[in-house]
Every structure is written in C-alpha cells, then in structure tokens.
Amino acid sequence: MSSDGAKLKAAILVVSETASRDPSTDKCIPILKEVFGNLGGNQWDVSTTEIVPDSVITIQNTVRKWTDGESPINLIITSGGTGFATKDVTPEAITQLIDRHAPGLVHGMLTTSYAVTPFALMARPVAGVRKQTLILTLPGSPKGAKENLEAVLKLLPHACIQAAGAESRELHAGGVKKLEQQAGVSSASLPTGPKSHTKPEDRPQSNDPSAGVNRRYRSSPYPMLAVDDALKLISEQTPAPVVEKAPVNMKIGGSVLAEDVKAAESVPAFRASIVDGYAIKIPSSGKFEKGVYPVTIVSHAQAGEVKELKEGEIARITTGAPLPPGADAVVMVEDTVLKSQTDDGQEEKEIEILTDEIKANENVREVGSDVKEGDTILKKGEGVTVVGGEFGLLASVGTKEVSVYKRPVIGVLSTGDEIIPHDREGPLRLGEVRDTNRPTLITAARSHRFEVVDLGIASDKPGSLEQTLRDALRKCDVIITSGGVSMGELDLLKPTIERSLGGTIHFGRVNMKPGKPTTFATVPVKNNAGDYVNKVIFSLPGNPASAVVCFHLFVLPSLHQQAGITPVGLPKVKAVLDEDIRMDKGRPEYHRALVVTKSDGLLYASSTGGQRSSRIGSFKGANALLCMPKGEGMLKKGERVDALLMGKLGEVER
Known part of the structure; x- marks a missing residue:
C-alpha cells in the first residue's frame, strides 16, 4: 500500500x-x-x-x-x-x-x-x-x-x-x-527454487564425482531399508494422480475414472420390441381380439420415420426396432399365421393372430428400462476396459468425454559406456554387454498399458548423464534407469540426481535379494504453468534379474498410484510349495517361480532354477515372485508362502 x-x-x-x-x-x-x-x-x-x-x-x-x-x-x-x-x-x-x-x-x-x-x-x-x-x-x-x-x-x-x-x-x-x-520475503524464501529442510550432515549423500579417490565412500552411506519401508516411502513420495479430460474412444481402455459419470441419454431411447413379431394397438375397449389383420407398417431395427399405427392395423417389427406411435404391445411371430401377401410377393399383406391374451406393454422394452438419463452409470475410481462392458456402457448413453486420471509417461534409460544395443551386429568386444534391461523394462511397462519413451543408452560421463536426464524430465513423468547405482567411481546416477538435478534420494539400498542397490528419488521440475512438480526416478540395478524383480516390486505400485489404479502393484496370493526351496540366510528373497492351479483348487509353486541376480534365464516360464523369508536351510514342500503374480496362472493339472 x-x-x-x-x-x-x-x-x-x-x-x-x-x-x-x-x-x-x-x-x-x-x-x-x-x-x-x-x-x-x-x-x-x-x-x-x-x-x-x-x-x-x-x-x-x-x-x-x-x-x-x-x-x-x-x-x-x-x-x-x-x-x-x-x-x-x-x-x-x-x-x-x-x-x-x-x-x-x-x-x-x-x-x-x-x-x-x-x-x-x-x-x-x-x-x-x-x-x-x-x-x-x-x-x-x-x-x-x-x-x-x-x-x-x-x-x-x-x-x-x-x-x-x-x-x-x-x-x-x-x-x-x-x-x-x-x-513477506526473506533470504530463505526468495524464489530461487525448491529448498531442502535438512542439513547435508544430517542426511546421507552420494559420492562427489569431483572428489579424490581418498574421499570416495568405501561402503554405502544409505541405510538398508526393509522392503515394506521402501514401499511406504514410494507411496508417500509418488505424486498424486493428475485429472484430465479424455474422449470416449478405444484409447480410453485401461484408464481410471476421476469423477462419477452420469448418463446423457436413456437406454433405450425409444420403446423397442424384444421379439420378432407384430406390433398391435389395443382397442379402447381394452380387449384385443384374435383374428386377421392387415400389415400396414414395417419397422426394422434401423433409423427412420415410422408412421402411426391405427386401431385394426398391425406392424411387422424386428427385435430391437422402435414401436410405431400408437402401438401398445408386440405379438410374437410364433403366435401368428401368414394369410396373404402382396401382389409382388415381397411383403406380408394379412396376418392371422392366433391369441387374444395379449396385454398392454407385452414384449416391449420401455424407454430408460436399461439406463435412465441422469443415472450414475460409472463411479469415480472404476476402471474403463474395452472387454468388461464399461466402454460399451459409456458409448451406449452418448458420453463424449470423461474425467480420468492421466497415465504417467515413462522413460526407460540404460547407463554405462560398456552397454551396447542388443541388436548391434558383430561379436562383443572385451568388456561390452548387450543391453537386455532396456527392452525388457520397456516391454514390462507397456504390458501394463503405459506409454513408454525409449531414452536409449547414456554415457558414464557426468555432463552427458545430467543432460540426458534433464531432457527426459521434460517429457516423462517417471524415469526408470538400470545400472550405475553401485559404489564405483563411474556409478554416477545418485550423484547426478542429488548434486546436479537438486533431487532427493529417498532410499538407496533395500534389504532384499536380488535388488539391494535399488534407488528411489524425486526431482523438482517446473511444469508448463511455471509451478514446481515432482518427477520420479527409479534407478534399478544393472543385473537383469534384479532390474525385472524391482520393476514389479517397486516401480509398478508407483505407476498404478499415479494412474489412480487400486489396489497398486502385483496381486498377492498364497501358494503351496511343490518342492523344497532353499532360503537365503542374509536377506529376504523374491524367488522367481511358476505358479499353477491343481484339481484341488489350490495354487502350487515351483522354482524356475538358479536365482543369482544376473541370471535372466530364471525368468523363463516364471509368472510369480515367491516372498521367501531369510533363514537357514530350506522351506519344505507343502509349506505355504506369499506369491506376487506377474502373469497368468499356469494350466490346471488334471
């Protein structure tokens, strides 16, 4: 003032x-x-x-x-x-x-x-x-x-x-x-970007790539979290779903409604016949008489004008066709006999109706008998599928647009100068590794109907990795990387996220096998409106089996949460072990397995073989992850364990 x-x-x-x-x-x-x-x-x-x-x-x-x-x-x-x-x-x-x-x-x-x-x-x-x-x-x-x-x-x-x-x-x-x-300002509140609320000495920090060898960590500064604690942090830090308007077309399949949907029209929108037969007009006396009647109207289940039916006349009508104005009921074709036809033989001229038991509204589907205009047809939080009837219901009542939760766009990135495209021609040179993680993770994300951007392979150079991530954050809501999260001087993901992008690493180690170095971070980014929003980065281990396990265990719940899908993550079931399986004495293990149903109605699980983190072959035939506790010795055949289902159950044994 x-x-x-x-x-x-x-x-x-x-x-x-x-x-x-x-x-x-x-x-x-x-x-x-x-x-x-x-x-x-x-x-x-x-x-x-x-x-x-x-x-x-x-x-x-x-x-x-x-x-x-x-x-x-x-x-x-x-x-x-x-x-x-x-x-x-x-x-x-x-x-x-x-x-x-x-x-x-x-x-x-x-x-x-x-x-x-x-x-x-x-x-x-x-x-x-x-x-x-x-x-x-x-x-x-x-x-x-x-x-x-x-x-x-x-x-x-x-x-x-x-x-x-x-x-x-x-x-x-x-x-x-x-x-x-x-x-209303202070040196701490001037608009210079997001501010941390803790001191550097009070929180773990990644290696400083510019520091000398004597200042590199010899062990991880990040505490080892239990899986449940890591999942809780992911739930707390995952951005809330964004609501957007979407046209009702085939692309809406898989979306979750952000608002109730009310019917814009009644279904049916007109009085319709539920049988093939003849529409009749009941006389003012209230009693319909059997006998021979002229066919004056033909009503098919297609658009068009239908003239009014008068007393003493009948109209040939097909299933689903609108009743002519003035019609009161429909006589089934089985209750009639053809008496005469037109001179050209193309149409019925006279029909004998064999019954006089016809009542008003018989064999008629009334306006709004399926859905009335203004009725709530789908509720907030319900999914829209193209096979479960939701899409058909929306289309049937003339819904043009609905509010849905925007499905996050996912970017998938591999890191490392040793990584080469999986389809590069020629033999591998010493130290080269074919990129199996990126195509595998892209396929996994797309199988859950998410849009995926292929971000390619990033170099193990600080500036190159930073620029790749900055570009990705402009077009993606979630970034999944694999590799570069261990302790070596070339493992730059954590330092780049934390020191170059101003992100927060919420956890950098998880007490599990495989996947211990899994990292979860958020990075503040300005949106088109100029407001800061958090984008999510999951940095998964470079070992192929670890990356796939951690995608299903950690990434998928976050994607579901952003898309408004509940419950989040893989479905959990109880399975009976079909064989003895050895436990890991150091960490809980997510064991790749095949789960099938048997004739007794129970689910049975068997291991897919060796479980070391680099063994992608253990996923061949796997449709589940067994939640194995840490411990000595074996879990015996017949014991029950939790299983997270990644795919369809195996065939029932007979």
Whole structure:
C-alpha cells in the first residue's frame, strides 16, 4: 500500500504485432494479473492495460501517457519485444525514457529465469524509474513473463513508494529484517527454487564425482531399508494422480475414472420390441381380439420415420426396432399365421393372430428400462476396459468425454559406456554387454498399458548423464534407469540426481535379494504453468534379474498410484510349495517361480532354477515372485508362502 493506505496503481503494456491486431491472442495480461492477485498481497490496482505494436514511438507515447500526467501510474510492466529479433525494440524505447536505472531488479529476474533455462540470458530486460513511476520490461512468453514478475513482485511496493517521494529514513526504520517482514520475503524464501529442510550432515549423500579417490565412500552411506519401508516411502513420495479430460474412444481402455459419470441419454431411447413379431394397438375397449389383420407398417431395427399405427392395423417389427406411435404391445411371430401377401410377393399383406391374451406393454422394452438419463452409470475410481462392458456402457448413453486420471509417461534409460544395443551386429568386444534391461523394462511397462519413451543408452560421463536426464524430465513423468547405482567411481546416477538435478534420494539400498542397490528419488521440475512438480526416478540395478524383480516390486505400485489404479502393484496370493526351496540366510528373497492351479483348487509353486541376480534365464516360464523369508536351510514342500503374480496362472493339472 502507499503511505496513505490507498492501493498502488499498476499498468500492463503488451508489445506485440500479432496481439495488437487481434487482442484475443494475448495470453500475458491475464497471467500477469493473476500473479498480482496471488502474490501482490492485495496492494495493487491493475486496471490499466494496453496492447501496442513493436514501435518505439508508440511504446514511448503510451508510457509517457501513464508517467507524465497529474496522477502517474506507480508501476508499469511491459511484456514482449525484449529479444534479439530486429523488430524487438522495447528495451531501446524504455531506456530512452528512464531517469534512474535499477540493475538489481534486472539481475534478480535473470537469475530466477536462468535457474529454469540458460536461454533466459537471451532476454534484454530493462528496469528503472521515470519521474515517479517504476518500469520493468518482461519477456513476451507468458511463462517467462510470469517467472520474472514472481521473482521481484513482493519487493516492488517498497520501490514504488520510494519513487513516489516517500521519506527513506522513515521507510527504513527497523532495518532490513523489518522490510523483509513487511514484504513477506526473506533470504530463505526468495524464489530461487525448491529448498531442502535438512542439513547435508544430517542426511546421507552420494559420492562427489569431483572428489579424490581418498574421499570416495568405501561402503554405502544409505541405510538398508526393509522392503515394506521402501514401499511406504514410494507411496508417500509418488505424486498424486493428475485429472484430465479424455474422449470416449478405444484409447480410453485401461484408464481410471476421476469423477462419477452420469448418463446423457436413456437406454433405450425409444420403446423397442424384444421379439420378432407384430406390433398391435389395443382397442379402447381394452380387449384385443384374435383374428386377421392387415400389415400396414414395417419397422426394422434401423433409423427412420415410422408412421402411426391405427386401431385394426398391425406392424411387422424386428427385435430391437422402435414401436410405431400408437402401438401398445408386440405379438410374437410364433403366435401368428401368414394369410396373404402382396401382389409382388415381397411383403406380408394379412396376418392371422392366433391369441387374444395379449396385454398392454407385452414384449416391449420401455424407454430408460436399461439406463435412465441422469443415472450414475460409472463411479469415480472404476476402471474403463474395452472387454468388461464399461466402454460399451459409456458409448451406449452418448458420453463424449470423461474425467480420468492421466497415465504417467515413462522413460526407460540404460547407463554405462560398456552397454551396447542388443541388436548391434558383430561379436562383443572385451568388456561390452548387450543391453537386455532396456527392452525388457520397456516391454514390462507397456504390458501394463503405459506409454513408454525409449531414452536409449547414456554415457558414464557426468555432463552427458545430467543432460540426458534433464531432457527426459521434460517429457516423462517417471524415469526408470538400470545400472550405475553401485559404489564405483563411474556409478554416477545418485550423484547426478542429488548434486546436479537438486533431487532427493529417498532410499538407496533395500534389504532384499536380488535388488539391494535399488534407488528411489524425486526431482523438482517446473511444469508448463511455471509451478514446481515432482518427477520420479527409479534407478534399478544393472543385473537383469534384479532390474525385472524391482520393476514389479517397486516401480509398478508407483505407476498404478499415479494412474489412480487400486489396489497398486502385483496381486498377492498364497501358494503351496511343490518342492523344497532353499532360503537365503542374509536377506529376504523374491524367488522367481511358476505358479499353477491343481484339481484341488489350490495354487502350487515351483522354482524356475538358479536365482543369482544376473541370471535372466530364471525368468523363463516364471509368472510369480515367491516372498521367501531369510533363514537357514530350506522351506519344505507343502509349506505355504506369499506369491506376487506377474502373469497368468499356469494350466490346471488334471
């Protein structure tokens, strides 16, 4: 507020050739007004706006109109014309008008934008005071203009009050802390990005790739979590489902409804016959007489006009066809006899009806007898399948669009300079490994109907890996990597996530076999609206069996949660061991197995063989993971264990 308690006056000037010709194309004015409303603390009156072309004279004349009169505007925000294009002249126009420059505001805006994209340095912002008015130039993109204004808005009332002639000594009484309190800012709350709430010494951190060999960890700094604790962290940190509108077409299969769906139309929408036969009109006496009647109408189950049925007439009608207006009931064809036909022999002319027991509404499906308009046909949280009838139900009542939970887009990445595409021609050179994890994980994610982006193979170089992940975070909601999560100096995923991307590693080791080095992290990323959202990264071990086990155990529940699918993860059943299976004495084990049903109705499990983490062959024929406890010796044949089903049950033994 100004010193007298009145609101400060702000004006927005958009500089754009396109918007000056068609103001409806401008997106900046409403977004900037929204920023004033959200962050302005009810201190601003933003009632003056104008759109002008890229013309120095026009820009200057508009600004002078607002600054040089008897009641000058306190703050002018311009948007557009600050780039390097030849027509971008806003900085030149404003610089010629400014009496005193304000480079600190320019620096603050650039610093904030640079944290989002290096291309922020391609803008040419100007800030300063003309007479008693503060002027700031912002980029022309709505996103960039919003970021720049958010960076400095809370500071501007103080600047505008000073520029209007207030006494500085009085304004500054109480020092900087008082000014920060009045503005609602502090050194800890300036918009420089997300902030951590713990000290580095109080949390584990990954290796520093730039540190010398004597400063590398000799053992993991991350505590070994139980599987249940890891799953709980994943549930807590997985972003909430995003709601979007989706057209009702075949692509909607697999989606989960975010809102109840009400029928837009009744089904059936007309009175329809449930048999092949003849529609009749019951006389006013209330009693239908058997006998011979002329066939005057033919009604098929197809669109078209049907004329009114009169007393003493009948209409030939097929199953599902609409009853003609005036019809009361339908006589089954079995209760009739053909008496005569038309001269050309193409149609029935007269029919004898053999019964007089016909009652009103007999063999008729009434309007809305299946679904009435306005009825709730599907509830929030229900899935839409193309085989279970939900899609057909939506289509039958004319639903054009529904609210669903957006299914996350998944990116799959392999890491390591030793990794080569699995289909590369020629023999392997010493140290090379074919990339089996990436195609396997892509296939696994797609089998659950998620959209997957193939991110390829990333190099074991810090800058290369960082850029690959940054690019992936722009287009993916979840990133799955494999490899690079152990303790070697080339295992860079944890350091890159933590030190370069500003992410949080929620766990880096799990007490299980296989998959101990599994890592789960979230990274803050700005969305298109300029707000920070968390993206999820699962860094799975490089050993093939470990990667597949951990996808099913950890990644799938997170994907389900983001897609609104419940219950999350693989279904759990009880299975009877069909053979003795050795336990691991050090860690609980997720043992690859084949589960089948037998004639007694129980599920039986047998091992698929050797279980070492690199043995992808143990997945051949596997449809389940047995949740084996740690311990000495064997679990005996006939004992029951929990099993997580990855696929269809085996055939029933006879």
